[in-house]
Amino acid sequence: MNPPETATLDPKLAEREAIKDINQDYKAKFGFNDPETGYVYKAPKGLSRQLVEDISEYKDEPQWMRDFRIKAYEHFESRPTPQWGGNLNQIDWDDIHYFVRASEGNSANWDEVPEDIKNTFDRLGIPEAERKFLSGVGAQYESEVVYHQVNEKLEAQGVIFTDMDTALREHEDLLREYWATVIPPNDNKLAALNSAVWSGGSFVYVPAGVKVEMPLQAYFRINTENMGQFERTLIIAEEGSDVTYIEGCTAPVYSSDSLHSAVVEIVAKPGARVRYTTVQNWSQNVFNLVTKRAVAHENATMEWVDCNLGSKLTMKYPSIYLLGEGAHGEVLSIAFAGDGQHQDAGAKIIHAAPKTTSSIFAKSISKDGGRSTYRGLLEVAAGATGARSKVVCDALLLDEDSRSDTYPTIRIDESDADIGHEATVSKVGDDQLFYLQSRGLSEEDASKMIVNGFIEPVTKELPMEYAVELNRLIELQMEGSIG
Amino acid sequence: MADHTVCSTEELPAGASRLIEADGLEIGVFNCGGELLAIEDRCSHDDGPLAEGEFDPGTCTVECPRHGSLFDLRTGSPKSLPAFAPVETFEVRVEDGVIKLEVD
Numbered sequence: 001m002n003p004p005e006t007a008t009l010d011p012k013l014a015e016r017e018a019i020k021d022i023n024q025d026y027k028a029k030f031g032f033n034d035p036e037t038g039y040v041y042k043a044p045k046g047l048s049r050q051l052v053e054d055i056s057e058y059k060d061e062p063q064w065m066r067d068f069r070i071k072a073y074e075h076f077e078s079r080p081t082p083q084w085g086g087n088l089n090q091i092d093w094d095d096i097h098y099f100v101r102a103s104e105g106n107s108a109n110w111d112e113v114p115e116d117i118k119n120t121f122d123r124l125g126i127p128e129a130e131r132k133f134l135s136g137v138g139a140q141y142e143s144e145v146v147y148h149q150v151n152e153k154l155e156a157q158g159v160i161f162t163d164m165d166t167a168l169r170e171h172e173d174l175l176r177e178y179w180a181t182v183i184p185p186n187d188n189k190l191a192a193l194n195s196a197v198w199s200g201g202s203f204v205y206v207p208a209g210v211k212v213e214m215p216l217q218a219y220f221r222i223n224t225e226n227m228g229q230f231e232r233t234l235i236i237a238e239e240g241s242d243v244t245y246i247e248g249c250t251a252p253v254y255s256s257d258s259l260h261s262a263v264v265e266i267v268a269k270p271g272a273r274v275r276y277t278t279v280q281n282w283s284q285n286v287f288n289l290v291t292k293r294a295v296a297h298e299n300a301t302m303e304w305v306d307c308n309l310g311s312k313l314t315m316k317y318p319s320i321y322l323l324g325e326g327a328h329g330e331v332l333s334i335a336f337a338g339d340g341q342h343q344d345a346g347a348k349i350i351h352a353a354p355k356t357t358s359s360i361f362a363k364s365i366s367k368d369g370g371r372s373t374y375r376g377l378l379e380v381a382a383g384a385t386g387a388r389s390k391v392v393c394d395a396l397l398l399d400e401d402s403r404s405d406t407y408p409t410i411r412i413d414e415s416d417a418d419i420g421h422e423a424t425v426s427k428v429g430d431d432q433l434f435y436l437q438s439r440g441l442s443e444e445d446a447s448k449m450i451v452n453g454f455i456e457p458v459t460k461e462l463p464m465e466y467a468v469e470l471n472r473l474i475e476l477q478m479e480g481s482i483g
Numbered sequence: 484m485a486d487h488t489v490c491s492t493e494e495l496p497a498g499a500s501r502l503i504e505a506d507g508l509e510i511g512v513f514n515c516g517g518e519l520l521a522i523e524d525r526c527s528h529d530d531g532p533l534a535e536g537e538f539d540p541g542t543c544t545v546e547c548p549r550h551g552s553l554f555d556l557r558t559g560s561p562k563s564l565p566a567f568a569p570v571e572t573f574e575v576r577v578e579d580g581v582i583k584l585e586v587d
Contacts, residue, residue: 174585184551293564321567352567379570 021069034116042102042207072185072195079189086313095226135214143199160205167203182265189391201231206241215244222251228259237272244275266294275303281309298324319348322356329358337370346375351387382413388419489582515543519575520556526567
C-alpha cells in the first residue's frame with residue numbers, strides 16, 4: 001500500500017472527527033463477524049499431539065521447532081490448571097479451534113488481502129492509521145498474519161518487522177538465539193499452550209543505535225466462534241536503539257467463549273529503550289490469558305503501557321527483569337471491569353542489578369458488578385544495591401455491586417532499597433457528582449469526567465490517536481454498551 | 484572442604500547424570516561427553532529440583548523441571564529466565580576410577 005499524503009487538519013477538527021462515533025456500541029464497531037467462506041484451513045475442535053504436529057507440518061517448520069512444540073504440548077497436558085486469579089475451570093479446552101487459516105499467506109499489498117478481511121480491517125481503521133502515524137503495521141486475522149508492511153527507510157536501516165512465521169523462515173538463526181529465552185514453554189500452563197500451538201505474532205529487530213521514530217503496530221482480530229488465538233511476539237532492541245510497539249485486539253460478540261493466549265518476549269540491550277503499548281478490547285466472550293516479559297540490560301529502559309478494557313477474564317502481569325546496572329522499568333496499567341468481567345491484571349518488576357529503578361502505576365475501574373484485581377510483585381534481589389521503586393495502585397468503584405482487590409507482593413533482599421507503595425480505593429462520591437451537576441453536567445457526564453480524570457496519567461502517555469481511542473472505549477464502557 | 488565419593492566412572496557414562504547427597508546438600512553430577520560437572524540441585528528461581536530436569540549433554544545444560552530455566556552446567560549461570568542468579572557449582576575429579584566431589 002502506498003500511503004497517500006494526508007491533509008493537515010485543524011487539531012480541534014481532527015479530534016472531533018476522531019471521537020465522532022463515540023456512542024457507537026461495541027457490537028456495531030467491533031463485534032461484527034465475517035462469513036468464513038474461503039477459509040483455507042480450520043482445525044477441528046480440541047487439542048492433541050497430532051494437531052500440534054500437523055500445525056508444524058502445515059507451516060513446514062524446521063525439526064527443532066517441531067520438537068519445541070511437542071515438548072510444550074506434553075508440558076501443557078501434565079500441568080494442572082491454575083486455581084488462583086480468575087476462574088479458569090470455565091474453559092473447555094476441547095471446545096476450541098486451535099488453528100484457523102483464513103487466507104493463503106500474508107501480503108505486503110493491501111489490495112491482495114481477501115475482501116472480507118480487508119473490509120474488517122478497513123472498518124477498524126487499520127490502513128488509515130498506517131497512513132497517518134505508523135512506521136509499520138501487521139494485521140493478524142485468526143491464526144495468521146494477513147498483511148504486513150514496514151516503512152522502507154527503516155528496512156534500509158536494518159530494522160526487521162515481520163510476522164513470526166516469516167521470521168522463522170527468513171531469520172531462523174537470529175530468532176533461535178532469543179526464542180523462549182525470556183519465557184520458557186514450561187514457565188506456566190498457558191505459556192506451554194502457546195508454545196505448542198503458536199501461530200503468527202510479530203518479530204521485531206532493531207539494530208544498534210537505530211531509533212524508530214514512529215510506532216510499529218500490530219492488530220489482532222479473532223473472527224471465528226470458539227477460536228483460540230496464540231500469537232507470539234519477540235522484540236530485540238540492540239544497544240542504544242529505541243522502538244515503540246503498539247497492539248490492539250478485538251473480536252466479534254458471540255454467546256460462547258474464545259481464548260486468546262499470547263506470549264510476548266522483549267530483550268532491551270544496554271542503553272536501549274522499548275515501549276510496548278496494548279489497548280486490549282476483546283469482546284466479553286474472550287478469555288485473555290497472556291504472558292508478557294521483558295529483560296532490560298545495563299542502562300536500558302523498558303516500558304509497558306497496558307490497557308485492559310474488554311474480555312470476560314484477563315489474567316496478565318507484564319513483567320520486567322532489570323538485569324543490568326542502571327536499568328529502568330515502568331508499567332502503566334489501566335483495567336476497566338464492567339458487568340460480567342474480571343480484570344486480573346498487574347505487573348512484576350525484578351531488580352536484579354545495582355542502581356536499578358522502576359515504577360508501577362496501576363489504575364482500575366469497576367462498574368456494574370465488574371471485578372478488578374491488582375496482582376503485582378516487586379522484588380529487589382540480593383546484590384541489587386541502591387534500587388529505587390514506587391508502586392501506586394488506585395481503584396475506583398462506581399457502584400456498590402462492583403469489586404476491587406489488591407494483592408501486592410514486595411520482596412526486598414537489600415537493606416538500602418528505597419521502595420514506596422501507595423494504594424487507594426475510592427468510590428465516586430455523591431458530593432463530587434452533586435458538585436459537577438451543579439455546574440450544569442448531567443449525572444452521566446459527571447461520572448465520565450471523574451473517570452477520565454482518574455485515568456489521565458495513563459492516557460497522557462499514549463499517542464493522541466490512542467488516547468482518544470482509550471477515552472472513547474472508556475466512555476462506551478461507562479454506557480455499558482461494550483460486548 | 485570435604486571429599487565425597489559419587490560412584491565409579493563406569494557407573495556414570497557420557498550423557499548420564501546422578502544425584503547424591505553431600506554435607507546436607509543435594510548435588511547433581513553430570514557427564515557431558517567425558518567432562519564431569521556438578522551443580523546444586525536447587526534452582527535459584529524457585530528452589531525447584533534443578534538437577535532432576537532434562538539434561539542436554541550436547542550443550543552441557545540442564546533445564547529446571549519447574550519453570551524451564553536453562554542452566555549452564557559449567558558456570559551454574561542461567562541461560563534463560565525466570566531464574567537470573569547462578570547456582571553453586573562443585574569441583575569433580577576422578578581418582579583411581581572413582582568420581583569424587585569437593586564440597587566447601
